Amino acid sequence: MDQPRVDPDQELVKRTQSGDAGAFDELVIKYTPRLYGLVYNMTSNHEDTNDLLQDIFAKAYRAIRGFRGKSSFYTWIHSIAVNMTLNFLKKRGRRFQLSLDDVDASIQNDKEFLESTATSSPVREADLSELQRRLNEAMMKLSDEHRAVVTMFHIQGMPHAEISKILRVSEGTVRSRLFYANRQLQNYLDEFRKNPVS
């Protein structure tokens, strides 16, 4: 029989609800890097990401008294982040700026990266910066909802079930969006491989 999962953030949430602002600081420190990745890969802009992240935590702090623990804090804060980012993207329209120089230097020593570039694949032939630029462009060609699913699944490594809770859609919808987004990205990157100069 499955035991009900205990929210690891429950104690911090309760302390925050009882007026302990320091407990919320701990939640901010814990979730900032992860939410930064989520928001950044949806907006592709550091400035926007920073502003959005500040707004997300401010909203979470105001709303945390109403948080009843029906979902985990993880799911709850990610829902706020995704919804606010999607609203922001709708207002911003298709305008975006790519951040091309942000790849951390540690990527050069990453096992996964080395494997990716060592094998006989299209990746090997591409320059890292160029590849990243193409990837960002491909991502930005997706709709906001598809990009959100791709970000959560491929970049953040979330399971389908968690994504469905965050987006409040069925798992089938998540899988469908993911399939469609993969085809879109595949087509775009194939074009790049065929015409690398374009």
Place this chain on the structure above:
Amino acid sequence: MNEFDDNEIARLLRLKRYEQPPPAYFENFLHEFHRRQRDEMLRQPLWRICMERAHSLMLRLDVRSLASYPAAVAAVLLCAALISVKIYQQPETARVALQSPPVLSVPANAEEELTLASPGIVRIRTQPLRSFNESAQTHRAAAPTRYVLDSVPVSYEPTFRF
């Protein structure tokens, strides 16, 4: 020519995990968050700040648990009031009994009974004339007082015999 398959795309997308801001960003993020919170608070009207402070203070004091103390105090005061009413009611009736003057009740045919023409046992019924304290000292307090008169009057003159 190779084509990008799903695994390839997934691997490429995972590379985007490395797109991170400078390390100092996360260190300063919390300070920036506090600064923005303060700025936002200063823009709010004074009454709202006071309301929020009062609300957070009440939450910190856990008002729900404190609410039991006034209830307990009220219950104790109520009990004390009831007990004091019970206690002071009894002495009040006793004081009334003391203050009321003793009533001498004489039967309607008392004059006949007291005449010498009908010597015999004359019973004078009276209400107890003793005070409350005196009656409290005897177990016969409630019983009516009885006086017995001799049928032959007492005389100190010598009896003449013929």
